[in-house]
Amino acid sequence: MQTECPHCNTVFRVKESELEQADGQVRCGHCLAIFTADNPYNAINYQTENNAVESPDINEEETDSSPDTQHIVADVIPPELRAESRKGKKRFGFIGTLILTLAILTGISAIFLQYAFYNRDKLVKIAELRPWLNILCQQTGCTLPPPKDRKLIILTSKNIFSHPNVENALMVSASIVNQADFAQDFPVIELRFENVRGKTIAGRRFNAVEYLGIPKEQISKMQPDISININLEIKDPGSDMVSYEFAFL
Template sequence: MHTQCPHCQTIFRVTSAHLNIAQGHVRCSHCQHAFNATRHLLKQLPTPDVPEQFKIDEEEPSLSTDYNLPELLQEDIYQPRRNSWNAFLFWGVITLILATTLAVQIFWFWQPDKILQHPQIRPWLDRFCHVFLCTLPVTRDVDSFYIQEHIASVHPTLTNVIQFEVTFVNKAIFPQPYPDFSLTFEDSNGKPIAQRLFKPSEYLPTPPKPDQEIPPKAAIHFKLELMNIANLIEGNQIAQGYHFEFL
């Protein structure tokens, strides 16, 4: 026969001798809960995996003078599984990490630049690569370049030459390759009348190396001279408007 503690659900093997003592009242050795073993007899054992059964002590429990209830020893044959909070927390964290990793991989596949340029994610990527000696892929955001200062004037000694002094800044939080840019002249109505594209090797005093980048917040200064543009000069002034655009 088997009885089950109603408090902790531990199952014990019992005999008629156990049930005859104290009118079937016993005390669970697992949780110390007192209960009537007769009322909680099991017709059959639960079906889940059952650990190896142990026999209860062969000696009959004795009823002491202070009416202590006979104690069912800890030779329990079955104890239902209980959810472990630590296990639940562990697997919850693992699941969260895996789900986050999968989401990052999917996002990286479709929009890697968004991750590399994200203001909260980028610093962590930089620290990771600093520790593990890796190199992040090159990313570009031309909107992060801005002209800090520009001066245009007619060359004081050369004929039909306009000179420019330009300073631009990489305001991104990540290094970027040197950008190309266009210089466009416009008439009084804002209509383009002349344009030229410049590569880094054309506007920098020394051409940059292939892997050379502009550090975050760094300022770059350069000078340009445009020749044979008499139609854009009127006296000592530039007759039309102009603007720069990074490409």
């Protein structure tokens, strides 16, 4: 006789003797489900009335006890997790990661170049960076400013006294040193005079020609760690002057 699996709707033949021996319990040879086949003809009639399609995988000669029954195993691996799918995605992922990495590096380089361009006056003071900045400017057509750091020019000695040959005049002598590790232009020196209340009562700025006393074309740069003597002749600011200060500009 024939019966139908209520789980996968597969119709197959089963012997009545086997059915009686198993107390009506049978195992589907297709999906391996166990069910009661005590009213097989009603199941077949229900299938026919509802236009159900018979399973094409098992023919009428197959039984649930046949050792040659072909079982279909359900695939629980989603397509996106299959090995072949992962390989394809891995290749795409590598290319995407490479493109993203190059884009990030390009963005970082652009930011660094902008920073270097707008801060070249500060960066040029760093001796280790100057060769790289020179290469950068060669590529971009910019010009590096000469390194300059007036804070590294220090006053090592100073003295002020009455001029020996000119009345109501003073002589100012001092020594300055460039403590930077690079040569830089001679600074403009500002000399200020203050009274007892700390108020500036007189002052003047002197360029290198004035305090070195040599022609402009003979002036080069302040070399590192070389003491430079300067001399100035100024009018006496008066008896209110109690102190004076140097500033390098």
